[in-house]
Amino acid sequence: MSLTAANIAAKPKPAATEGNGCQRFNTMPGNGAQPKTNYCASCAAHDKALCSRLTGSDLAEFGSMSQHKTITAGQMLFSEYDDARYYYTVISGDVRLSRMLDDGRRQITGFKSTGDFIGLGTDGHFTADAEAINEVVVCQFTVPTLNQSLEEYSVVQGRLMEMMQEEVINLQNHMLLLGRKTPMEKIANFLVERAKKYSGVDLDGDAITEVDVKLPMSRTDVADFLGLTIETVSRTITKLRKNGVIALETAQHIVIKDIEELELIANGEA
Amino acid sequence: MSLTAANIAAKPKPAATEGNGCQRFNTMPGNGAQPKTNYCASCAAHDKALCSRLTGSDLAEFGSMSQHKTITAGQMLFSEYDDARYYYTVISGDVRLSRMLDDGRRQITGFKSTGDFIGLGTDGHFTADAEAINEVVVCQFTVPTLNQSLEEYSVVQGRLMEMMQEEVINLQNHMLLLGRKTPMEKIANFLVERAKKYSGVDLDGDAITEVDVKLPMSRTDVADFLGLTIETVSRTITKLRKNGVIALETAQHIVIKDIEELELIANGEA
DNA sequence: CCCAATATTTGATTAAAATCAATGCCTTAA
DNA sequence: TTAAGGCATTGATTTTAATCAAATATTGGG
Structure with missing residues (x-):
């Protein structure tokens, strides 16, 4: 099972730069003797995040496949049309997702913060720009890694489904707001x-x-x-x-x- | 794994009427000697629908859990706040999904037709009204049945995920349209x-x-x-x-x- | 600390779409 | 065939929010 809708046609446009500010998740500052599990179990985002239903060694293993990344204010996490190579969970800070028209008109489709998942609404490429409003820390998974985890951990799969449902409801609410x-x-x-x-x-x-x-x-x-x-x-x-x-x-x-x-x-x- | 986001708080409001126009899927008119499979395999909606990746006996078994239902023009399939007891795939006809404000202002969040899934964006209750624009035939599954099928058939699960991704992209596009x-x-x-x-x-x-x-x-x-x-x-x-x-x-x-x-x-x- | 740059607020005017109003058209049923 | 009702179109006017313009407030750098 893959999160990516492989059958949907992708739009033409170049991808963007990648790879600044990365740090291995397991190199987080702190007590080196602490078991890995605690990094994720004590994460500010955990309760609301994709991983919220994982505990113990499952959580540790899932977390070990992720990396933290810090983005400074104004920097882009990704751009519309970029290859969707990573999915993200926001640990801290605020991200805006937006779509633009050629003449610069912009619609922000959502603000994402602690615990929110970024990667819904992709078809292999991102369909929105993602920019840091302030300093942002995200927990990133490569797309293949996350897809594999979805197979392995049905509770992650279920949580993702739930988050997608919430997202659809949010978007519908916002359509009512925008239109009427x-x-x-x-x-x-x-x-x-x-x-x-x-x-x-x-x-x-x-x-x-x-x-x-x-x-x-x-x-x-x-x-x-x-x-x-x-x-x-x-x-x-x-x-x-x-x-x-x-x-x-x-x-x-x-x-x-x-x-x-x-x-x-x-x-x-x- | 359940499609329903059970953790989300439900809003208070009564449920609506139910159960008119139902007919067992397997009582469809046609050659009685034909194997069950063909009913679904030859369905106009199949190629685009949730079941599109099922074939043979899997498709037959999946289909056997569904019922067809016909709704006349103007009739409601469900109302906002109704308990979400069924999910639907549109076989033929056109359905409008909408949300309303108390004073009657309405936002249509989407039009659904052949192959489209109706049931995304629910939290145990429907979050929109669904009305038939013309005569509509839907293929309905009870929520527990579908949730069980998602467990059983990973290709159905995957297809649902894909459809949710498409839906999110559609809604984001429409937000750009509405706002800008x-x-x-x-x-x-x-x-x-x-x-x-x-x-x-x-x-x-x-x-x-x-x-x-x-x-x-x-x-x-x-x-x-x-x-x-x-x-x-x-x-x-x-x-x-x-x-x-x-x-x-x-x-x-x-x-x-x-x-x-x-x-x-x-x-x-x- | 002060200045420059940027963001926000306020004001005046214009443009655009909503509203109010009426006509035209098509469907359907007698 | 015609009349009635609903839907769509067109026209006139008003309202609303956008645009244009300027002033004020806040922030960051020197």
Whole structure:
């Protein structure tokens, strides 16, 4: 079983550079006497990642086939049309995936961070650009290696399937946003999503009204994710601020003052 | 291994009605003496479907676990939030998948026809409405049955993975369209896509300029797929017609007069 | 610490598509 | 054959967000 859809025709275009910043996974700094297993078991990404259901020696063996790689802010992990030689799990930092038109118009199709898998939606070549928003550490597997692991570890296979399902749901949600939501609804939706995924607070719990949201990406990135211009993004955030629904600590640090109201706005119910 | 992402929280809402129009797959009309295999081997959907890599007795056994079901135009196959009890392969006809906002705004996330799998993007519940555009025949599997088959037939598993990859690519393409393309580019893109998928003509071959495109869906559906209003859809089609890039046999039957030009327009290169 | 460069916000104007409104066309059933 | 209803098209107007333009804030380098 291969993750790659070999039957799909590939598009013509050159591949890009490769191989900077690599380091063997097993050369990670730390106590040399510690058993290998612990590197992965204590990994910040493990609980949410492809390997989340592996433990003990299976996890150790799976992990031994991976390498960590560090990418500095602004650097590309890969470009659209590149041969898909590696798949990645984000350990830390934020990655943006995007597609572009010839004249420079850009659509960001997703932001990936700790635990997220990068490699869905490939047909042998990557179908998007992947760029580091800040310093990013990824755990990379070669495509053949991962494909073999999928055969060997059915729990990895199952987890991948689950992640693909989540991804399809996310993309469908985002299509509804792009096609049918107003700028105000888009921004509210975006902030609520970030809050749910990254604040660490359980928003379903009662009496929670105030949530911190960090936005590592620029306004341009937000605009290109939501199908807006930066000016509209900025004006809309200002409007929410003036209404008291949010407050701005800095441009990149937003405090949601009323998450319930923001959710109503996000779903067109306000 | 289960296709369902059991860990994802399910949303609250009632399930819908079920069970009309069912018929046992093996009671299909035809020569009773024919071996079972042939029913699936000669199925119009087989080559593109989940079962495309199964042959002989495997195909027969896999097929024996399915049922055919006929849905009349306008009827729902399932609704958003319904328990996902079945997965489907479209045998014939056209299905639209959509998500709605409370005030009625709708985004169609895809049109499914012969060979397409319906059931991607579920978390135990369906995350979209599925409606028949015309009379539709589907081949349905219960979720547990299909999950078991995925274990048993690795080629089915592999084909599913491939189809999910294609789906993710499709959705990413459509996000670029929704977020960043002009109405003219959207319509051109839509027509080219339909032509590539359904005309049966190999468009990469040279000297092909004229292609028939049938649109089983209404202008409202097209609008809700492309994030436009029906008026804008209509006006844009009229403009293409006046420019001679397309011609209208009827509203539902469009002839692409210059596919190359239409592709340029679709990609913002014209 | 200050300056330059970049990012964000705000303001004015324009362009584009949505909305409101009406007409035309096609299908179907009496 | 004709009338009715639904769908599609066309036209007029309004609204919205994009564009154009400028000011303010933030960041990093010297």
